[in-house]
Amino acid sequence: MPLPFTLLIDPLPADSDADSDNTVHESSVQSRSGSVPEQDSAFERTFHEIESSAPALRVAELSTQRGDGIFETLSVVDGHPQEVEAHISRLRNSAAICDLPVPNAAQWRAAIAYAVKRLPQQGELALKFVLSRGVEHGPAPTAWLHATVAPDYRSVRENGVRVVTLDRGYPRGVAERAPWLLMGAKTLSYAINMAAIREAKRRGAEDALFLTTDGYVMEGPTSSVIVRLDGRYITPAPSGAILHGTTQQSIFEHLQNRGERAEYRDLTVDELRRADAAWLVSSVRLAVAVTALDGEAFPADHAVAREWNAFLLGRTA
Numbered sequence: 001m002p003l004p005f006t007l008l009i010d011p012l013p014a015d016s017d018a019d020s021d022n023t024v025h026e027s028s029v030q031s032r033s034g035s036v037p038e039q040d041s042a043f044e045r046t047f048h049e050i051e052s053s054a055p056a057l058r059v060a061e062l063s064t065q066r067g068d069g070i071f072e073t074l075s076v077v078d079g080h081p082q083e084v085e086a087h088i089s090r091l092r093n094s095a096a097i098c099d100l101p102v103p104n105a106a107q108w109r110a111a112i113a114y115a116v117k118r119l120p121q122q123g124e125l126a127l128k129f130v131l132s133r134g135v136e137h138g139p140a141p142t143a144w145l146h147a148t149v150a151p152d153y154r155s156v157r158e159n160g161v162r163v164v165t166l167d168r169g170y171p172r173g174v175a176e177r178a179p180w181l182l183m184g185a186k187t188l189s190y191a192i193n194m195a196a197i198r199e200a201k202r203r204g205a206e207d208a209l210f211l212t213t214d215g216y217v218m219e220g221p222t223s224s225v226i227v228r229l230d231g232r233y234i235t236p237a238p239s240g241a242i243l244h245g246t247t248q249q250s251i252f253e254h255l256q257n258r259g260e261r262a263e264y265r266d267l268t269v270d271e272l273r274r275a276d277a278a279w280l281v282s283s284v285r286l287a288v289a290v291t292a293l294d295g296e297a298f299p300a301d302h303a304v305a306r307e308w309n310a311f312l313l314g315r316t317a
């Protein structure tokens, strides 16, 4: 199947079980002429493969009109989709924060499996899946999945990134005080995140790290941050104001398995400045060392980035 690969999905309610849902189940039996339907195949009736360049969304779609929707991007390495459960679970959490219908985990699992079976089994791919509030005044949410070849990140993984700290404009604790800001949800409204990367470039860097107005480290515009300080690996607690990164969770499990100390806690910008090393980590770019902070050289540990990336690329789930 040539890339990009695009699948439109009719999102099912969270409690709809394909095995007990007659509509889905019977149709699947007919299309498979006598074969015993598996749960995955039962969902297939809700998937519609389309040409990636074909028109697919209505003009009144709220994802495009208001950025009103949520998404996830996972990596597929040599045919292995990475951290599927963690991504689906974060999608469900984002849906809860945004008052969107809770995604049907089994259907999303099946959609990812359906796509992966049809994708190239070699190389690194980015698989994005989206749930939007749908068409204005429309009856149902809209959902789709889109897979592309991942950018070639080998050089940045090897050489790291220069980073600037940027004020996110909110104090610590904002998520509890103002939940309508949807801080912990991975919403489609990434215009601010993209603007932060442009600002970083204007300041001679490649990436950014958001800070609260009271000086706590948050996350990058498209990544989590891990810092090594006093022999411990630290990441800011996912208090609701930042995303709980699936890559960071994977790396923490890896570190703990190797007997290293890895912890969640509030981290001030002063602590960041005196850290031994720091890395930005995310699903598709993976781990990159921070080589400069706000125009000053920063102690980069590329060897650790290399070791983490070998581990991340070797995962089979």
Ligand SMILES: Cc1ncc(COP(=O)(O)O)c(C=O)c1O
Binding pocket: 073, 219, 220, 221, 222, 223, 224, 243, 244, 245, 246, 247, 248, 281, 282, 283, 284
């Ligand atoms: C704002 C933000 N924080 C953190 C992350 C890292 O999350 P993950 O490791 O699950 O890709 C991302 C990923 O895109 C992100 O956009």
